[in-house]
Amino acid sequence: MKKVILLFALILLAIAPFFGQIDLPLSELFNVNSMEHKVFFDIRLPRVLLAFLVGGILALGGLIFQTVFRNPMSTPFTLGVASGATLFTAIAIVLGFSTLSPLFAFVGAMMTVLILFGVASRFERYDSSSLLLVGIALSFFYAAALMVMFYISSLQESYEIMRFTMGSLDIVGFENIIILVLTSAFLLTVIFKYRYELKLLLTSYEFAYLKGIDVKKTNYILLFAVSVAVGVAVSFTGPIGFVGLIIPHILKTIYKQSADKLIVPIFFYGGVFLVLSDLIARNLGTSSDIPIGVLTSFLGAPFFIYLLIKRKSS
């Protein structure tokens, strides 16, 4: 079962760049001056890589958040990181700095992280559910502020903001891919470094404490690493929902192993899921691509419910 899925995933990754609105005959691909060569190497390949890395980061972020918050419904977006990025993108657009919007999005995401940890440092005792509530309160605040941005923006600006919130994988060239490769490497390194602590957190906080672990510090380091990585990802693509929620659940159902052993598979299949979603979005034959966030939710939500029902009945 696992091997069959892996085989399909690898085939999917290999063929994904070849499908799109224009057919790319193999014979023209390696002709450096051809349009096909340009489309493949400047647009298709970066796009597939972007989808893969962002999907991986979001899925792994989901796993960490679900572990730290003891809540199967939490995702990297629950703490308001995505809303922060969205709000700041909207601000960039309204101020006339659309070209700088990824930078603004990143600042928004990071500011949210800093606010969260600033508030958390004032808690008398470590309490993950309070942190979660702060995140939710921030999200509501950002949502209201976003409404203000919509209200004061022109029609064209509103449209741009709207498109960002739907998520998009439009990208040209490899510069941004390098940033995402480094971000993914950072996230994976931190998580692997704290793998033993992560496994202890998968039992209970008390048990982890009794084994000598500083639960609060470990949780904060993990959340911080995820928030930074997700902040970078969201600044390129906008918020893409559901990946962080469903991929960890699906992988646990398939692998039936504790979460600490699923770090690499969850990253990999999170990437594959987003590549697949993007492939579908690009090839539905509509005149423009369907926003990726819409598709992940359309695919993800029913499948997630199906999984829950199946699990309850077994």
Place this chain on the structure above:
Amino acid sequence: MPLKIDNYSNEVLKNISFTLEAGEYLIILGSNGVGKTTLAKVLCGITPSSSVTIDGITPSKLYSEKRAKLINYIPPKLDIFDEFITVREFLELGALNNNLSINASLKKLHITHLANKTCKLLSSGESQLLLIASALLHDARYTIFDEPTANLDPQKMQLLFTLLKDETTLQSKVIITHNLDLAYKLGYNILFLAEGAVKFYGTSTDFFEQEHLDVLYDGSVKKNDNNIVVKL
């Protein structure tokens, strides 16, 4: 190297002070809700307090294997978040005892057949045995067992009694229990809590005098030839 708690109070407990020397054993008794578990959590630092010291170290302020080696708490129920962690994986976590292998600990508690089962699927008795195996592998200087016999069948109760009675099992054992017969047979010193305060702290012999029991338990407990029984 004593475990010390000095004049600790909170919502439940009042002015708790006592000292337990390394290698000493203790049984904590008291009615439901009197603060036994609260006290245990304060002692091991899950509830932070600077009133507690071991070798002058406050457990809740130290995060390392060194602290883990000092004190351990075994809750009455297994609490585990991930649904796929197996018994063997659970025991591998924080197995600080170099003289005991995972397999030997499984064998000691007669749960070898459960090694590859996921913890979430264990019965309450089985998970209690797993927790005790984990305590043996952890091997802290002070180990606090919170109602270790609550879910055990009679044979498992005998198994656990023999294990606890064995002086080579763990260093200092602190046992919270409602099982007076177990407390009596173990013969350790007794700490009796009433209304959040220490009402008795002394030897087993003094505690299990019939007159003393009558006062503490309202005549509901009777000492027979060699047993403590609850009158039903």
